[in-house]
């Protein structure tokens with residue numbers, strides 16, 4: 001029996017590399033968050049609203065690609081809020097450009113914990129209308145901070161702090177998806193209990209990604225534990 005408990009703990013302790021920025025911070029409207037251009041935008045850096053918006057759309061598309069999560073970002077127009085404001089309206093993440101006076105920083109994000117919103121400052125000391133190399137990738141990374149994640153040690157993650165080969169990521173790594181699903185699980189999905197959840201693979205027509213899901217393993221361990229208990233009980237009764 002003990003060895004199955006150990007095995008169960010091993011399954012649960014399967015390490016995720018994503019790290020939550022702050023346990024008290026979440027986007028206040030994860031299913032309806034609008035990514036907006038701050039009142040100043042990036043025009044001072046020579047980046048037009050149209051160019052900025054297209055990078056924002058790429059970012060939203062990437063972060064929306066976690067179907068098990070209820071996080072849904074849409075790109076809106078201009079916000080009346082300055083990127084220097086410490087209060088960002090609920091349901092908004094805003095972005096603007098200003099000189100961060102550090103050529104080593106592409107961008108920085110501050111969360112407004114009270115409103116569950118955030119502001120992203122892109123460094124106009126690094127990016128401009130004529131130098132946009134890596135802008136999209138950094139914006140995608142910064143948005144991860146707005147979502148509530150901090151740096152991951154998974155080198156495939158868009159939240160990594162290491163050089164990992166990509167300049168502008170095209171999609172989230174599994175680690176980023178895990179982080180988003182952890183922060184904003186899709187609450188529409190009914191949890192049918194340990195064993196019933198095994199049925200959901202066929203019931204909703206979806207295909208399991210590969211191998212056995214965690215639900216299956218936990219379910220299996222639970223059945224095995226119960227079976228062991230029954231046997232022990234029967235032995236006790238018979239002896």
Ligand SMILES: [Zn+2]
Pocket residue numbers: 141142145151
């Ligand atoms: Zn970062």
